[in-house]
Amino acid sequence: MSLSKELIREIERNLMIGSTINGMKVVSRDKHGTVVHLGGDSFKILHNGKNQNVFGNPLIGDPIFGYETLGTLYVRGIGNTISGSIFTCPENGTAQSVTIGLQNKFAAVYTGKIKSAIYTGVLVGSTPVAITEERTLTLTAYPVWYTFNLLPPTLVSAATAYALVSWGQKIDTTMAGIACDEGAGIDKSVTYNGFPASIDWATNAYVHSIYCTYSVPSKPKGTIAVHAKLAGII
Amino acid sequence: MADVELEIVDLSTGQSIGKFPLTLCTPATYEIDIGSYRFTATYLKTGQRLEEDRIIVEGVNAPLTFEFTAVHTLRIESTPITVSVKLNGASIGNTPQTLNVEEGTYIVEVPTEAEA
Numbered sequence: 001m002s003l004s005k006e007l008i009r010e011i012e013r014n015l016m017i018g019s020t021i022n023g024m025k026v027v028s029r030d031k032h033g034t035v036v037h038l039g040g041d042s043f044k045i046l047h048n049g050k051n052q053n054v055f056g057n058p059l060i061g062d063p064i065f066g067y068e069t070l071g072t073l074y075v076r077g078i079g080n081t082i083s084g085s086i087f088t089c090p091e092n093g094t095a096q097s098v099t100i101g102l103q104n105k106f107a108a109v110y111t112g113k114i115k116s117a118i119y120t121g122v123l124v125g126s127t128p129v130a131i132t133e134e135r136t137l138t139l140t141a142y143p144v145w146y147t148f149n150l151l152p153p154t155l156v157s158a159a160t161a162y163a164l165v166s167w168g169q170k171i172d173t174t175m176a177g178i179a180c181d182e183g184a185g186i187d188k189s190v191t192y193n194g195f196p197a198s199i200d201w202a203t204n205a206y207v208h209s210i211y212c213t214y215s216v217p218s219k220p221k222g223t224i225a226v227h228a229k230l231a232g233i234i
Numbered sequence: 235m236a237d238v239e240l241e242i243v244d245l246s247t248g249q250s251i252g253k254f255p256l257t258l259c260t261p262a263t264y265e266i267d268i269g270s271y272r273f274t275a276t277y278l279k280t281g282q283r284l285e286e287d288r289i290i291v292e293g294v295n296a297p298l299t300f301e302f303t304a305v306h307t308l309r310i311e312s313t314p315i316t317v318s319v320k321l322n323g324a325s326i327g328n329t330p331q332t333l334n335v336e337e338g339t340y341i342v343e344v345p346t347e348a349e350a
Contacts (some may be wrong), residue, residue, distance in 0.1 A: 219267040219268060219269075220268050220292040221265050221267055221268065221292065222265070222266065222267075222268050222292050222293055222294070223263055223264065223265045223293070223294050223295065224263065224266070224288065224295040224296075224297065225261045225262070225263045225297040225298070226240055226256065226262055226264065226273065226275075226297070226299075226300070227259075227261040227297060227298070227299045227300070228237065228238040228240075228258055228259075228275055228299075229258055229259050229299065229300070229301055230258060230301070230302055230303070231303055
């Protein structure tokens, strides 16, 4: 969702907390900026006429790997189909959640169960690494980010490929869809249930809007006092 | 206003982790990840740069002191006319002159009234 500078200034200056404009709700305002809720788990921080930040539920600043763009070219149905893309994790860490760009696949509004998983990043004999919570969501006609917490958080390794996938129910003629762009993806048609113990993926030409948020242990720190002075002066 | 600019560079990556203002005779304490760093201090008044590499260990590290050469402002004016000036025997141009000089003894020569 793009915001014009004029609209950002209008929101910053004139809209009260709790008011809604263009489907966005103003949720807070302080000296750091105005936070608006776009729907789902998506927010923006507006400050001095600029769109400062976009984030999902994960803690701001935690590293991620995956495709962090809300795709605009395609919507791939995930009703009874496990679908996602394979990405390489850049560093050792603990995967905390998977965030997915979701919307209705068809015109009818989807309300149903969706969950996500991390599988090993191989096409044949791919096995689950971690599985997320299951959420019941009502989706909209445009994609917004939804975050699924991993249960439990799971170690991920540097330079290792992982398949980040989403999966939902198919209810009558409604289905959840995942936003995609051109790229590389994987899928497997499976009736919604427990995640399979092993999957041989089919490949497709869509990079899926899905990313994993992970945490890395903070390094130990040291303190040092630095003193500047002129010669001969204490 | 800062007297000194301190830059800290992570030697393992070559990346600067920041530039920080320092005031003379006012120590500042920094908390940084353990590792090897180059501390470069620039005395803004003169441009004098001093640097030191340090390995930062967990906890409190030994303090780091940068000692710059003290400078003073030497102003040379003449009235009623402009005259040429020598400093320690070397011509430095006509009055008025403003010079940053280290602490010490200097010989300032100007023409006598007859020479001027």
